[in-house]
Amino acid sequence: MITGEPGFGIYVHWPFCASKCPYCDFNSHVRPNGVDQARFAAGLAKELAHFAARVPGRTVGSIFFGGGTPSLMAPKSVETVLEAIAKHWSIDEGVEITLEANPSSADAANFTAYRAAGVNRLSLGVQALNDRDLKRLGRLHDVAEALDAIALARRTFDRMSFDMIYARPDQTVAEWRDELKAAVDLAADHLSVYQLTIEAETRFEDLWKAGKLVLPDHDLAADLWDATHEVLDAAGLPAYETSNHAAPGAESRHNLVYWRYGEYVGVGAGAHGRLVEKGERRATATEKNPEKWLRLVEAHGHGLVDDEFLTREEQGDEYLLMGLRLTEGIDLDRWEEISGRVLDPARLADLEAHGMVETVREGNRRRVRATASGAAVLDAVVADLAA
Structure with a gap:
């Protein structure tokens, strides 16, 4: 892939x-x-x-x-x-x-x-x-x-x-x-x-x-x-x-x-989205009840009930959670750019030592991906890396 x-x-x-x-x-x-x-x-x-x-x-x-x-x-x-x-x-x-x-x-x-x-x-x-x-x-x-x-x-x-x-x-x-x-x-x-x-x-x-x-x-x-x-x-x-x-x-x-943490518009009752607007990443969600959603759209042009700015820390956590589901893993340099943080080398080394993740090179970029063992306990791996 x-x-x-x-x-x-x-x-x-x-x-x-x-x-x-x-x-x-x-x-x-x-x-x-x-x-x-x-x-x-x-x-x-x-x-x-x-x-x-x-x-x-x-x-x-x-x-x-x-x-x-x-x-x-x-x-x-x-x-x-x-x-x-x-x-x-x-x-x-x-x-x-x-x-x-x-x-x-x-x-x-x-x-x-x-x-x-x-x-x-x-x-x-x-x-x-x-x-x-x-x-x-x-x-x-x-x-x-x-x-x-x-x-x-x-x-x-x-x-x-x-x-x-x-x-x-x-x-x-x-x-x-x-x-x-x-x-x-x-x-x-x-x-x-x-x-x-x-x-x-x-x-x-x-x-x-x-x-x-x-x-x-x-x-x-x-x-x-x-x-x-x-x-x-x-x-x-x-x-x-x-x-x-x-x-x-x-x-x-x-x-x-x-999973690569791109942008997507979500429309319809109960849809979620992630948008970059004026340089800010936002999380959107619409009204879940179909008929209520429709009345909101007809009155206001949208059925949004949530439209929130995501902090860099929240973005980093989302990228970890989504990206580590992929076999290709996450682009570590992109994670650091998104989150404004540096992944704790000690935590990463410990997870590698226990066979939960591995770090690989892709050109001049670094990737972290879960191993088969790590994928079976992915929530715990993500929580450890995000701490």
Whole structure:
């Protein structure tokens, strides 16, 4: 993986889902009676105009429609948003435009129209390749639908990825290896693989507290992690980030904006952003409730509820937290420029001695990256370095 500039991206949040998955703590909402697509699309365009006035002159390298379930968006709504972005900023010739989708037959029916609107990369929320676990995870599709959607996505889009979840109840290492091998054959060049965790205020948390949901213990979860890396490394899909695996050159350009600590505008209910405005880096966040967000946008041009200046120390901590998730690690010289600090040589030497991190040279720059052992306890490594 070749390191590069962080870039500038746009994140568009579509907060609506057909149903709420029991493990999900994202800002997603179910509206059985549907939503006013044209009104919400107009709201997104209006909020984009607000941010364009604040950070003009950028070149957009990536656009990501996340959710929620963006494949519930009408293709016309996607087109409206993309036209608004192109109206306000320059678009890179090789721009990556990703849309997250559920692999149900209803969502897949719009794939061709999304491609015509400008989407060139699809991210499918497959999560499992057996019907038992799909049902447990609250997914609305079955394996047959997932396979059909994957095949259609590969025919329709330039690039495609899908998500898988491991450390599921009753899952064995052998079963997971077989499932991963099947996923590799389907995915082509990118897979996102996440460990199932219990998140606050979810249905799974209620079941877990009641003793009705039992996840693999720490040792089994570690074995599943090891199996993930063994299978995907052997298939030519090494991890370039803690939960993301890709063939060289197939990494998610948009996610690299986050992890390399670039700039990104976040629009839509509950979206976050990081902007450099008048030389200051700012953290933005919008109202989470979709209808309240829309009323704010229509009244004020944006739905912001947080818009804060980040100190150099806060920026340095964020860069550490994000950058050390990458296999390439962080540019140590850039960290010092951002934070205004010098990394404690003693702390760095101690982590190196314990095999948690390593320092490498990239031309005349220095990089610090987590080892495999350090990646398994990344939060502790980051906390030690940031202290």
